[in-house]
């Protein structure tokens with residue numbers, strides 16, 4: 001039997017349905033891969049091999065009884081470790097939650113289980129989702145499968161690396177300001193951040209509630225649509241979630257972009273540091289025009305303010321969301337001589353540097369006397385950014401931008417490099433501020449063969465267009481599937 | 491000459507909503523469950539959990555607002571109020587800061603016969619915190635403290651008055667009025683002892699005629715109507731003394747000590763928290779349909795003021811009686827129901843205000859728990875009205891009925907308590923008594939009226955109290971003058 005690694009969910013499904021392979025074999029093969037590659041990649045905080053095999057066997061039994069075991073039955077996946085899993089450690093890569101086992105599953109985890117997908121473990125991230133490289137994980141950094149010196153991106157670098165290293169078929173993560181799309185770009189996989197409210201946030205350990213969305217990493221557009229079919233939809237446990245009228249997303253996988261109007265925001269191009277990325281974007285635009293779409297340069301005038309606006313809103317919400325980790329009920333408690341010293345010691349020792357920085361900044365911008373000058377200003381800028389998108393997207397079906405200004409950078413490179421961080425955020429955070437859907441699609445390789453990605457931005461609930469354009473690029477170019485990061489016989 | 495001071499008081503009242511479930515999760519709100527049994531990951535503030543608005547809580551807040559003449563806001567939203575304390579699981583309380591659900595209401599109170607309108611600034615929705623049980627006196631002096639989160643996430647409304655109250659008595663009357671309205675509308679259990687009604691006061695003094703407010707203090711820990719009044723009376727005197735001695739009032743929070751009967755400083759303004767309010771991103775704003783608000787308005791019961799007016803104007807009760815009867819909905823409903831069955835409002839009022847309230851207070855029972863139903867009450871009053879039993883018997887029957895819940899007819903029968911009004915039967919006994927007491931007969935005939943009373947008493951004694959005293963009186967007079 002040839003290796004099953006690197007195949008997509010829809011390819012594997014065919015094999016499983018025809019009973020050419022079993023879920024158990026499929027999961028075993030991925031667990032073996034994890035055992036081989038983890039020393040190098042370090043994508044996982046927790047591997048749940050026993051649970052995964054047990055679940056795979058159950059799926060196989062169902063299938064042998066002729067039951068329909070679900071749309072993603074038996075397919076191995078990974079979850080970013082800020083998605084709550086009942087009885088299984090959920091750490092958010094923080095010392096604070098090192099031993100935290102939630103008594104409940106995140107809504108998306110429940111949905112995946114119903115669809116029969118098999119989680120093989122929990123992936124590393126920047127602590128509580130704060131970072132762009134996984135270097136802020138309290139445990140260890142994850143390595144980019146395309147180059148050991150390179151970061152996988154972040155915050156959800158572990159999940160992106162796990163898919164790229166063929167440790168799993170797909171993965172779920174969260175996107176607060178690019179935490180899913182940026183690592184997808186660095187690791188050569190697809191990353192989708194849904195429209196705000198399209199996917200339940202219940203059980204996602206909050207980073208910044210008004211920006212967070214759960215999304216997915218996949219190897220191709222078809223898998224992306226299949227995972228969307230499972231995780232989308234209104235959830236009574238999240239009052240910011242809404243019902244999504246799309247139905248089956250695979251019906252938008254049509255090789256046809258005729259008549260679509262695609263805008264290319266010039267402010268985004270100005271952020272790019274690698275000329276190859278600009279060239280790829282132009283190549284993609286040319287291909288889309290060739291296929292009948294119209295591509296035009298557009299302007300989103302408040303793009304330059306987006307990163308500062310994002311920094312303030314992020315910090316404010318983080319300072320509030322992370323206030324609950326006080327050592328009282330769960331998580332790390334460091335005893336002190338009195339209540340206040342217990343608070344101080346628990347939070348000082350439980351949180352890492354970046355988290356503390358965000359909490360201090362957020363506490364400051366919400367404090368009386370500063371609120372109007374910082375937080376309120378940020379809210380106003382957020383409205384302007386939303387209006388920019390509303391205006392442009394009333395004339396264009398979607399926008400095409402680079403996903404990242406560079407390919408994956410080396411460890412240590414982002415620390416104290418504010419302009420790199422600002423560029424990264426400028427390309428990805430506006431979609432979170434505006435709540436619109438965004439897709440990061442691998443497109444060619446930049447320096448040293450590292451993958452790099454393009455980004456598609458759509459109207460709120462306009463995922464359909466992103467799927468169509470992404471699918472057309474996938475079908476009509478050979479740039480969306482970088483060669484495997486790790487050889488099968490590693 | 492000393493300055494005359496005017497008292498300025500505003501109250502912040504918290505009332506726990508009587509919804510079946512908590513405000514942002516589906517845990518039950520029952521009082522008195524075993525510690526930490528009415529909890530879920532949501533009201534324990536676990537990571538990744540999200541608040542879900544309880545529609546009933548919104549409805550109750552609107553009910554309260556309508557009953558208190560507020561402007562109901564079509565748009566309101568939730569904010570997070572941040573502070574660290576172990577009874578607050580997320581370290582922020584979900585509350586309404588910027589856009590409350592009700593604004594600008596009022597209630598009317600009457601103190602010493604003078605009516606006064608007290609304005610409400612706002613009513614807003616928020617969640618309650620849990621409870622701490624300290625091993626020592628306070629969290630700072632305790633070896634350890636235990637946390638019970640059953641109360642965490644219970645729905646509250648906070649009713650904030652304008653500083654329109656000018657005495658401790660007015661403050662107490664205002665609070666009693668709010669209590670009645672919230673009870674009538676079914677919004678809250680309003681039990682101060684159980685903490686479902688809580689009250690803080692802002693209080694300051696200023697020279698009479700001054701338009702500028704004096705420095706205020708905030709008084710906490712007042713757990714009954716009486717302690718509210720006592721605490722405010724104490725604080726008024728304290729502030730007056732400070733001012734008269736030429737001192738200045740420090741803006742601070744002061745706690746009422748029920749045992750010592752004093753207020754003392756808890757923390758100064760400088761130590762006050764910066765709550766860092768901001769819009770809660772997890773909850774969409776509340777947008778009310780005007781039609782829904784009108785539906786709620788239409789469903790409001792008769793409110794205390796209207797009920798009181800009706801009792802005075804239509805049923806002829808005194809202001810005082812009407813005030814007491816309408817002070818609680820349960821009592822007013824009991825009265826109303828009894829009157830529909832026995833249409834003599836004044837008699838019913840006398841019984842309700844007299845025997846009924848006396849026994850309720852003596853036994854520490856609530857109207858709702860009482861074994862006396864309006865049906866039984868009316869039956870008893872009918873027996874008295876028809877002369878079947880005497881007033882004295884009625885009281886005895888009532889007492890037994892109150893304790894046992896038995897039907898009055900049954901009690902009357904068991905005790906053999908039938909009043910003898912039959913003149914033939916009584917005539918014989920009267921003859922017997924007259925024959926046995928010649929001295930009294932002579933005294934009466936000599937003009938000593940008192941002797942009649944003695945003779946009546948003798949007849950009552952002979953009949954074991956069952957004779958109808960009116961009939962006996964008549965018979966005696968008749969025989970004595972024959």
Ligand SMILES: [Zn+2]
Pocket residue numbers: 512515516517528529530531532533534643
């Ligand atoms: Zn609960």
